[in-house]
Amino acid sequence: MKLAYWPGCVSRGFTTELHGSMALTAEALGIELVTLDRANCCGAGVIAEHNQELADTLNARTFALAQQTGLSMMNICSTCQGAQSECQERLDADAAYRAHINESLSGEGLEYRKDADGFTNKNFLWLLVEDYGLDELAGKVKRPLSGLRVGPFYGCYVLRPKTRLGYDEHPDRDLYLERVIEVLGGEIVDYDGARRCCGFPVITMNRETSLRQTGTHVGDALDAGADCLVTPCPLCHLNLDMQQPEAAKVVGRDLGLAVLHLPQLVGLALGFEPGQLGMPKHIASTVAVEDRIAALA
Amino acid sequence: MASYTLKVRRYQPEAEEDGRRGAYWETFDVELDPTLSVLDGLLQARDGSDGTLSVRCSCRAAICGSCGMKINGQSTLACKTRIGEAAAEAARISGADASGPLISPPAEKELADGDGAPGPGTESAGNEPIVIEPMGNQPVIKDLVTDMESTHWKKFRRVTPWLLPSGPPPEREHIVPPESMVDVTQSVACIQCGACVSACLSMEADPEFIGPAALAKAYRFVGDPRDGQTTERLYDLANDPHGIYDCTHCFACVDVCPKGVAPMNQIMRLRRLAGHDHDIHDVNNGRNHELGFVKIIERKGTLDESLLLQESYAPGVKGKLLPRAASIKGLLQSIPTAIRGIRTGKMRSLPKLIPGVHPKLPGDAQDHVKAIYDRAEESRIQLNLYVIGEGGEEDQAAEAVEPESVSEEPSAT
Numbered sequence: 126m127k128l129a130y131w132p133g134c135v136s137r138g139f140t141t142e143l144h145g146s147m148a149l150t151a152e153a154l155g156i157e158l159v160t161l162d163r164a165n166c167c168g169a170g171v172i173a174e175h176n177q178e179l180a181d182t183l184n185a186r187t188f189a190l191a192q193q194t195g196l197s198m199m200n201i202c203s204t205c206q207g208a209q210s211e212c213q214e215r216l217d218a219d220a221a222y223r224a225h226i227n228e229s230l231s232g233e234g235l236e237y238r239k240d241a242d243g244f245t246n247k248n249f250l251w252l253l254v255e256d257y258g259l260d261e262l263a264g265k266v267k268r269p270l271s272g273l274r275v276g277p278f279y280g281c282y283v284l285r286p287k288t289r290l291g292y293d294e295h296p297d298r299d300l301y302l303e304r305v306i307e308v309l310g311g312e313i314v315d316y317d318g319a320r321r322c323c324g325f326p327v328i329t330m331n332r333e334t335s336l337r338q339t340g341t342h343v344g345d346a347l348d349a350g351a352d353c354l355v356t357p358c359p360l361c362h363l364n365l366d367m368q369q370p371e372a373a374k375v376v377g378r379d380l381g382l383a384v385l386h387l388p389q390l391v392g393l394a395l396g397f398e399p400g401q402l403g404m405p406k407h408i409a410s411t412v413a414v415e416d417r418i419a420a421l422a
Numbered sequence: 423m424a425s426y427t428l429k430v431r432r433y434q435p436e437a438e439e440d441g442r443r444g445a446y447w448e449t450f451d452v453e454l455d456p457t458l459s460v461l462d463g464l465l466q467a468r469d470g471s472d473g474t475l476s477v478r479c480s481c482r483a484a485i486c487g488s489c490g491m492k493i494n495g496q497s498t499l500a501c502k503t504r505i506g507e508a509a510a511e512a513a514r515i516s517g518a519d520a521s522g523p524l525i526s527p528p529a530e531k532e533l534a535d536g537d538g539a540p541g542p543g544t545e546s547a548g549n550e551p552i553v554i555e556p557m558g559n560q561p562v563i564k565d566l567v568t569d570m571e572s573t574h575w576k577k578f579r580r581v582t583p584w585l586l587p588s589g590p591p592p593e594r595e596h597i598v599p600p601e602s603m604v605d606v607t608q609s610v611a612c613i614q615c616g617a618c619v620s621a622c623l624s625m626e627a628d629p630e631f632i633g634p635a636a637l638a639k640a641y642r643f644v645g646d647p648r649d650g651q652t653t654e655r656l657y658d659l660a661n662d663p664h665g666i667y668d669c670t671h672c673f674a675c676v677d678v679c680p681k682g683v684a685p686m687n688q689i690m691r692l693r694r695l696a697g698h699d700h701d702i703h704d705v706n707n708g709r710n711h712e713l714g715f716v717k718i719i720e721r722k723g724t725l726d727e728s729l730l731l732q733e734s735y736a737p738g739v740k741g742k743l744l745p746r747a748a749s750i751k752g753l754l755q756s757i758p759t760a761i762r763g764i765r766t767g768k769m770r771s772l773p774k775l776i777p778g779v780h781p782k783l784p785g786d787a788q789d790h791v792k793a794i795y796d797r798a799e800e801s802r803i804q805l806n807l808y809v810i811g812e813g814g815e816e817d818q819a820a821e822a823v824e825p826e827s828v829s830e831e832p833s834a835t
């Protein structure tokens with residue numbers, strides 16, 4: 126399996142452990158990634174809020190760069206998925222608009238083509254389940270994560286709005302994390318926050334609202350007995366992990382729950398060590414998870 | 423005809439008054455055609471099993487907005503939800519989550535085993551129960567009836583939901599361009615059911631948040647060319663700490679709205695108008711955050727978080743020389759997080775925090791990004807899929823849309 130790969134900005138900035146663990150995991154799974162190093166930020170919805178046409182053109186550029194490789198595209202961020210799907214929906218809805226946008230890309234010799242050779246843009250989670258296959262994944266598991274209690278945390282942008290995010294064709298996309306956890310041998314923790322919002326988009330605008338959301342979800346997962354959370358979204362990770370100590374102050378309770386990126390959880394089951402996957406870089410201690418993994422070995 | 427099990431969240435205030443438990447789960451078995459609604463099922467349960475079961479409804483045709491509730495965790499209209507489909511959804515989600523709906527209210531756990539919980543033998547033939555609860559974010563009056571006054575109507579009035587024209591009324595009617603009225607049709611479609619309020623994830627964290635329905639209504643008047651208070655309205659909504667910048671962009675309201683109002687999209691348009699068109703620099707740093715983000719991508723192509731933090735709190739040279747109190751507070755609050763990051767090696771080193779070291783895109787890529795900016799900032803087309811329809815036929819759509827004239831933002835005056 127070979128894919129054009131958009132790593133996103135955050136995975137190369139604040140969450141470098143995501144970029145690193147994705148590279149290791151992909152190789153072990155036999156997925157070849159061609160990084161789109163000329164591609165630009167998806168705008169995370171903020172650029173669209175400023176100027177819709179600008180966001181649409183920037184993402185059309187990324188799609189066009191991917192299409193140039195003749196490959197489908199993979200991202201590793203719920204927010205990229207949401208922001209890019211939103212732009213793609215508008216680009217695909219209207220030929221005249223698309224032509225206008227493509228004019229802006231022509232200077233670079235690029236063109237976004239609707240439905241070009243079955244082109245898709247999917248995040249790692251969707252690819253893993255829909256294209257790679259859970260049976261295939263099961264066959265690669267070297268160290269089943271027996272007894273590891275994992276709470277799924279999706280991130281809004283791979284859940285909503287359903288009409289835009291391909292739920293007609295793939296109605297179970299809101300259950301994939303649970304399926305992956307199961308295949309990796311872990312135990313699913315049922316808690317209230319799994320499909321709620323981490324609050325990240327308003328961290329600089331209403332800190333209290335933002336951190337209360339994160340603090341509540343982490344607290345609920347702890348109460349439900351989780352050893353860790355797993356998320357396919359690095360922006361969720363910023364709030365759930367990096368801001369966790371601040372969130373604890375806002376909700377007025379002790380927290381302290383490891384938050385893993387999806388490729389890290391997969392990587393652990395493939396036999397990589399927590400250190401290789403960058404887990405010590407997290408803010409919320411991953412020691413409890415590391416101890417459990419050590420006990421499995 | 424088919425049989426269904428309804429698992430209903432009940433609440434009886436009078437029971438609580440004499441010391442019994444007021445809230446509990448109760449299951450009802452009903453029999454009806456799969457194409458009938460969940461509301462029909464509830465009414466059958468009320469008529470056949472328990473006359474005290476309280477439900478609010480009127481039109482039974484998704485028009486009046488009375489029957490908002492949560493079905494399998496999703497806020498929706500009970501009269502618009504087919505019972506057969508609700509049962510299928512209940513079965514689908516129970517596969518991964520045997521203990522209840524995908525999004526369950528925080529109170530569920532401690533009460534799930536309360537009196538009246540389904541006893542053995544009450545499940546009907548292999549049917550996964552359809553879980554029915556009152557709307558969220560609203561106080562429950564009785565069973566499925568919530569108090570919408572404090573959480574919906576009060577906020578609705580908060581946005582002054584009527585026209586405030588300027589100057590004396592015209593001799594005859596107001597003449598407005600038809601596109602500008604088409605532009606507000608989406609927010610006019612609201613039937614005040616409260617489903618979006620029930621689902622709003624910001625409101626869960628901040629009950630003071632003005633919320634999706636009221637803000638969508640605010641856009642209805644901000645976008646109306648006859649209104650004379652556009653700037654004042656925007657200034658007010660941008661500077662309220664519980665206003666347009668308190669929405670976390672979670673799409674919950676977009677997903678649940680039975681009328682396609684997409685409240686979040688209206689909130690984003692309010693932001694675009696307040697920020698770009700009226701250049702309102704709000705106390706919540708919304709405008710600065712947006713500008714900071716947009717500028718960084720123009721210069722670097724990818725996001726530089728440390729720069730974003732600085733730019734949103736203290737933009738440009740002037741902001742750094744003359745920072746405002748709110749900016750200083752914001753920057754100070756972010757310091758503990760940054761220091762923890764340096765300690766664990768998350769932020770590779772101190773330079774990560776110094777703006778300017780984040781690399782641009784390679785080769786001439788950055789110049790091309792810049793060129794995209796120049797052109798898009800010039801034309802600023804806003805394609806409105808509510809108006810043109812999603813994924814319409816190519817040719818049809820091509821006809822319907824002339825790029826230059828497509829629903830551009832109505833010039834707000």
Ligand code: SF4
Pocket residue numbers: 132133134135136165166167168169202204205208360725
């Ligand atoms: S969502 Fe985040 S990671 Fe993805 S491109 Fe945008 S800023 Fe970068």
Ligand code: SF4
Pocket residue numbers: 203204279280281282283321322323324325326358360361670671672
């Ligand atoms: S949970 Fe937060 S960061 Fe994650 S996708 Fe939703 S809004 Fe974005």
Ligand code: SF4
Pocket residue numbers: 618621622623624625633634668669670671672673674675676685686689
């Ligand atoms: S998008 Fe905003 S208004 Fe809509 S539900 Fe989410 S937080 Fe509430």
Ligand code: SF4
Pocket residue numbers: 611612613614615616617618619634635638678679680681682683684685
């Ligand atoms: S916006 Fe939609 S969900 Fe919200 S009150 Fe109006 S009709 Fe109901």
Ligand code: FES
Pocket residue numbers: 478479480481482483484485486487488489490499500501502
């Ligand atoms: S009964 Fe009127 S909307 Fe459902």
